[in-house]
Amino acid sequence: MTVRPPEHERRLIDNRNGVSPAVDGEASHKPWSVDVASSVGPSAGRVALVSGGNRGLGLQLVRALVDVGMQVVMASRSVENGYAAIELLGDRANQVAVLQLDITNPASVGRVASWLRLRLGRCDVLVNNAAILIDDDDDALAIDLDVVWRTLETNLLGSWRLSQAIAPMMRDHRYGRIVNVSSRLASLNSMQRGLAAYRVSKCGINALTRMLADELAGDRILVNACCPGPVHVEDAASGSLPRLSASPDTPVWLATLPDGGPTGGFFCERQRVSW
Ligand SMILES: NC(=O)c1ccc[n+]([C@@H]2O[C@H](COP(=O)([O-])OP(=O)(O)OC[C@H]3O[C@@H](n4cnc5c(N)ncnc54)[C@H](OP(=O)(O)O)[C@@H]3O)[C@@H](O)[C@H]2O)c1
DSSP: SSSSOOOHHHHHHHHGGGGOOHHSOOTTTTTSOOOSSSSSSTTTTTTEEEEETTHHHHHHHHHHHHHTOOOEEEEEHHHHHHHHHGGGGGGGGGGGGEOOTTTTTHHOOOOOOHHIIIIIIIIEEEEOOOOOOOOOOOOTSSSOHHHHHHHIIIIIIIIHHHHHHHHHHHHHOOEEEEEEOOOOGGOGGGSSSHHHHHHHHHHHHHHHHHHHHHGGGGEEEEEEEOOOOOOEEEOTTTTTEEEEOSSHHHHHHHTOOTTTTOHHHHHEETTTTTO
């Protein structure tokens, strides 16, 4: 697969226009040959889907999952941003496909699931990374509930919707790892005021994690939540604010857990943390 797919391939994966692999007539063509059985190492040849994979932690996750041998679908709300991001991956781009995905849009989620089913026949790893933080740091009593609604729509319902679409494929293969990127800010043990919408949305993701882990326990599918970390303060040019960047280490560790590994847990820096 080329770094920038040819035009027909780009049409196929530009999900916004409703181009479906089922109607394209090329459904049998696969960008990669997926052969998990003959691959070396527990993660080699596995197919991973990363929501919000075009920047920030998502882009780091795409890079790190390629490095452990996976073939990665970088799901990007804007397909142009996805193509721009893939240019940053060098040779790793050969193991990455870009799909348009807006997790708040049921049709978009459905098209990604169809593409994976028809083109690759599987999705072994789902990283629910996409999220927004649009709080003005108002307290729960003062916050505009529209901010809460929009945050829940993306961070909770979007990830929930994507999990509903992808988990059946994992069940078919009796293998799966779902990693829900949460935050220590959602810990009920240390819950306090501020960032009310974001905190509640990540509490919801944590609850969803427990439920999915229980529902999928009999299918060799491990479901865990994590706070990505450690968080680094990146060097800032003089005069600008330092930027926080989270490490992909814990989510990648959860994405590559061996069978029998933990499920239904909340982890930070590979350690269990309290809900
Ligand atoms: N950074 C940290 O220090 C930190 C700490 C704890 C937890 N986290 C969690 O880690 C994850 C990634 O954080 P980040 O700092 O990398 O965030 P980020 O830089 O703001 O990136 C967020 C990503 O999510 C995508 N996204 C937002 N809404 C979407 C939608 N409706 N459909 C599909 N994609 C959507 C964005 O797409 P666009 O590019 O189109 O906007 C972007 O790719 C989040 O779940 C966040 O809560 C981060």
